Amino acid sequence: MSGSGRHAVVLGASIAGLLAARVLSDHFDKVTVVERDQLPDDAESRKGVPQDRHGHALLPRGVQILDELFPTLSDKMAADGVPRPQHGTEIWRQFGVTVLNRGGSEKIPGLQPSRPYLDSKIRDRIRRLPNVDMVDDCPVLGLTVAASEDRINGVKIAPRDEDEQALTADLVVDATGRGGRTPVWLRELGYPTPPETESAIDLAYMSRSMRLRPGALDGRRLVLILPGPGQPRILGLFEHEDNRHMVTLGGYADDHPPADLKDFQAFAASIAPGFVTKALSEAEWLDEPRRHHFPAGRRRHYEKLHRFPEGLLVIGDGMCSFNPQYGQGMTVAALEALALRDALTAGPQDLSRRYFTAAAKVIDPVWQMVGSADRAQLGQPQPLAERVIGAYMSRLHAASQKDESLARDFDAVSGLLQPPSSLFKPAVMWRVLAGNLTR
Ligand SMILES: Cc1cc2nc3c(=O)[nH]c(=O)nc-3n(C[C@H](O)[C@H](O)[C@H](O)COP(=O)(O)OP(=O)(O)OC[C@H]3O[C@@H](n4cnc5c(N)ncnc54)[C@H](O)[C@@H]3O)c2cc1C
Structure with missing residues (x-):
């Protein structure tokens, strides 16, 4: 343990919350995951994750991180018949x-x-961690603050059939998804709210x-x-x-x-x-x-806030939710979990600023890639550079019809294994040119 705190509370037990809990379990004496839904024992859909009734796949980079955090998990799933x-x-x-x-x-x-199956297998692994508790059927109502210290010190929760309670924490990680209320809670406590970018x-x-x-x-x-x-x-x-x-x-x-x-x-x-x-x-x-x-991709720029309380972080769709057609959301949440791990490993000082800066570096290229494809697709105005890149990508796809190596280079980028810039290396550009000349 790094000794960076005693009790961390994670809000939400979907993919981002579970990955965050796994990372936090190495740095805190105790981790409590609080979830509004009643959590099923098996692979069942949940009200709080309505997208789990739609096709999901985990990108290659997401699989690598899953195995880093939960060794052998993807092998076990594959052995059980997961494609x-x-x-x-x-x-x-x-x-x-x-x-x-x-x-x-x-x-x-x-x-x-399937998404319910994936979540159930990760939940099983989390349940085996001795210092992690999962409290379900328990909505989180808001944050509590130690105003004198400019620090979040816990959350208000409403366990089923019980009165509202306070749960104290050295660190709160909001993983309540796209509808997450941290901006509202921050405003209520007198803090600035993060600037938002939407892509309708x-x-x-x-x-x-x-x-x-x-x-x-x-x-x-x-x-x-x-x-x-x-x-x-x-x-x-x-x-x-x-x-x-x-x-x-x-x-x-x-x-x-x-x-x-x-x-x-x-x-x-x-x-x-x-x-x-x-x-x-x-x-x-x-x-x-x-x-x-x-309706829209949505990004909340926590990294741009000049005033933010200590003791609070956000992860997953609550920070950025993308057009789902490229299947990146869970892998980006996994990359953010690694950013959280690295920020915690470096110590407690200035944690939120360091974490949000690192998370923004994960999100930036994906947000840019998806946004430019969306604008092209919907005929929205695009800067010249973006139109040039879009034209290049169409030619790359065309050349990839015949060129397996080019298709693999593209796979590596769409699987989030390589940055988009890798498609602009001279050797790749040459193949794109050659492929289009010979078509
Ligand atoms: C149709 C569709 C298809 C998709 N396909 C893919 C795909 O193929 N691959 C991919 O990687 N991504 C895909 N995504 C994106 C992916 O589903 C999300 O990025 C991912 O689920 C985000 O995880 P999360 O944990 O941040 O939030 P969510 O999964 O939305 O979970 C939020 C959790 O917080 C809980 N919660 C909410 N409010 C409270 C509260 N007040 N108190 C306590 N708990 C609360 C909820 O019950 C839920 O458990 C798709 C998305 C959609 C919409």
Whole structure:
């Protein structure tokens, strides 16, 4: 233990809260995770995580961090039947109408548990930590402050069937997600609130689970069709554990996907390759369609605040929630957990400023990458540099149809293993040029 404190309280027991609890357990005598929902023992959907009813995958960098924090966890999940596509041939990836090369070489794998399954396995590991308690069915109502010290010293909680209580803490980490109320609580306590940036996208998802005929996808375990020039819709077909599949359709503005099964299938067929359309036409549908509306990406710039109380941090979607079509949210939360670990390891002095600065460095490139793709997709004004980069990326995708090595370079960036700048190295740019000249 670093001795940086005795009791840390984490608000929210979804992915960011659980990863934060794991990191904090190495630095505090005791960690308490407080969750509003009643936590299931098994892999069940929860009210507090409505997106868990839609297709999720963990990017390769997220899998690496998961294994760093919980050794062997991804191997165990894979052994239990969670898909871990390792070869290019197992993934169909398409931008607009351009299909990226899927040669057979090995890649650093992502992981495809359904979201309730992933959360349940991480919860199991957290429950085994001797110094972590999970208190569920217990909403957090606000923060308590030691005004004389300019420090948050705990939270107000409302355990079910009990009176409101105060829970004291040396450090509070807010992981209550996109709707997190830290800005409101800060204002109520007389602190400035973080500046917010929003990227309005009006995206809606519609998802259904199903069983497919064995071999229906010809060895593919993930089909991902994302918007690109001439094609604005989204389709994600995920193999999950238990030989189940989930298909998630997405559309922007006046092109939201329909719920009715026939229309749902027609929406899918409008963009899917033939083998997917056929697989869906033969599917055994397992549940009713579920809708999720995502009005805007939202970033709260805690790193820009000049006055912020000690004893409080924020992690996960409460700091930044991205357009979900690139599947980055959980991996960014994992990267923030590493930023938290490093900040704690360096000692308690000036913790919040150091942590928020490090977290912003994690978020910046992803926010920029997603924002520029969103603006291009929605025809919003873009600075010249962004338009040039967008044009380059379209050519990179085009050249990646035939060039497996280029597709792998792109995979490394979209898997958050490499920074976007790696796609602008001379050797990569040369392949993009050569690939487009020979097309
Ligand atoms: C449709 C959709 C698909 C997505 N697909 C992917 C994907 O494929 N890959 C990926 O990496 N990311 C994906 N994401 C993003 C990902 O779901 C989020 O980034 C991630 O869940 C954020 O985790 P979090 O812990 O910060 O917040 P959340 O998962 O939102 O959890 C917040 C937690 O806080 C609890 N809580 C809230 N208020 C209180 C309170 N007052 N007191 C106590 N507890 C409280 C909630 O019950 C919940 O448990 C997707 C998102 C959407 C919307």
